Amino acid sequence: MNNNYLSKATIRENYEAYSEYFAKILQNILTILQEKISLSAQPTYKWRIKRFESYYKKVLRKEADKITAVNSIICLTDMLGIRLICAFLEDINLAISQIKDIFEIREVEIKGDEKKVSEFGYESIHVLVKIPDECLPEKDERFEKLMPLEGELVCEIQIRTILQDAWAEVEHELIYKTEFSPFDMPLRRKLAAINASLSLADITFQEIRDYQKKLQKEVEERRHSFYSMADNLLDEKPKSAAPETINRVSPFVQGTIDDMLLRAIHAHNEGNLEEAINIYSKILEAVPSSQKSIISVIRKHRGMAYFSMNNFESALEDFDESIENDPKAFRTHYYKGIVLAIQKKYKEAIKCFTTSLEINEFQAHTHFRRALAYYEVNEYENSMNDLDAAIKLGMKQDEYKFLQEKLVKKFGMNM
Template identity: 30%
Template sequence: MVSVMNNEIDHLEAAMARYAAERPLYESYAAKLQILLTSLLEANEIRYQVVESRAKDLISFRDKINRPGKSYKDPLTELPDLCGARVIVYYSDDVTSVSEMIDREFLVLEKELSHQPDSFEVDRFGYLSVHSIVRLNNDRSNLSEWKFAESFKAEIQIRTVIQHAWSAVSHALQYKQETATPSKLRRRLFRIAGLFELADEEFVAIRDAKVSLTTAAVNAVTSGEKSIPITLETIKAFVQNNDYLEEIVEEAKSSGFEILEFDPDDVTYPEMIDISNKLGLQTISEIESIIKGDNTSLFASIIDKFGTRWSVSPDYLIFFILLREISSRYSIEELGEFGWGRERAKIILSGAKNAKTKS
């Protein structure tokens, strides 16, 4: 018996020593895998909240191979998660998109789908996730920069922000397994998990509804319908598709502005809605009536206050025009609420007031 125990200890220590020596390679693999996953997500135009990776630490490695009921002849080749990565996305249908991307880009050895709604009984809930055990495919493993990891496995987890929160909290409660949860608490956890699942479904529905609203707004504006209410979708569609934009851009350029592409973060549209509300505007046609005409003096006044050329996207030009109409009643503090720094807010407000006085 003592001999058997000594052999087990020797085996454990040998495995620990070997992994300690090779762990820097797994750390390198984890770092490269994170960069690769990020690049693949962006190439496939899949929005994500975070991509993270790690190599299993030595303590976790020891606990894993020393777990009762487990026996590994060669832990470094048998354990599938010495390298792990996690992709957190915003919407539940993006979990499927990322999973399909993983299928195309890696050699998938195993896929765990038990954390999907279809796998639960009708009275059960849990966190939803896709876990894939992968290796590099032949095309990538043959590249010199990946050659060192051609035999390495990795576990890639894919879940939504909502489900990641559920997983983190449930793990913090130390109830990783349903059977370990006291029966009095199990129903309460099921109820919470059900709400998380419903939230994921509702976020997808809201996203799709927003896309429909945006499409309808663009169709209305491009077809000449301007007597539509001012909303985030309609004002964005109008700003990017109005008949006067090219003329406004040329006026700004002649005054010293450099014009960029439209701001992808859409930061100016809530400001435009705020100004429109304060002006009592209700329809897109009322905004159109304000931006018509010569705005050169406004842009020249802002540049004069700024003191040099200023690079802005076209949506900022529309914002400046609307601000001119309410400049006498708008404050630096109100601009600050939308993220403008005090000095920059002072410049554009002063320029807008000066232009309004001259008009």
């Protein structure tokens, strides 16, 4: 044995003396990540300092020639690790991009990318970042006697989905913490199948997420069109220009209720109202009467399509059916109130808006619509109270200013 090598006990002592120092660095980096990383869903974090036994084995394997009588800590790239665990595959690239904006990057590595389908391993991203000076603890009396670090100390940020992280934890126990990996082919195939199933599940989750985003975009566009039409029919504000036609083609084929709903809303947004109503009606024919929540949603959408055709009676009929199937559908109560207000049935409209607000009080536009209805029945104090609530909830001035001016005149106040 080369007598110039440090003993394992000495290396352990030197390494473990750094534990508090390393922990403070990780806590500082973690704070930065939690403050600055913004993904589609809130990520979770894990952090760890590499255990000495793992550190020592790797040093012997890769850096044995550096273990000399000179007391120093050999820096490995994975000594300090933070795992960023996100919900969807799309968040991985978003996280990488944001990390690049925050830190100075030393390396980006895709782990598992080199493996064959039949082999174990699940892809994850490892980003090595330079530790910013502000993340380094001050060298007070606790750290003054620490041995110097040999090489650059970096932090490894691993980015994985929830399913990738689950696989990594189990794989670590089954493969890397045992002396032998499974040699039996049936066992190897089972592990490969689990790996493939988790990968497929991640892809499926992302596809569902993409679908939801497309649907939400269509719904928001349809809702905006509904509100614009309501404003014009109420003639409370200057008529806005007709919304631009949106050339979007749904990539989803006919078949499932979700597919049909997306096609219907798309047709609705494009102004193909008869087609939209026809699809909504076909969905209602296919849905069992026991599926009350689905019936409520479809009735609400079809009611909005009827509204866009100025068929207010059919719209109200659908809204009533929607509410009957889901009494807590606060938006449907709101939409029904708008139609009643257009028909100048202000007392009934106020009841609908009130019911909607009893279910969900944090609706600026519902407070505003009720304020308009109260104004029409000469209940100016109630109107002012609702307008104040709408303003507090963030309604824009250009939307409420005309009503505010009317109320000021009624109360004889100055702006």
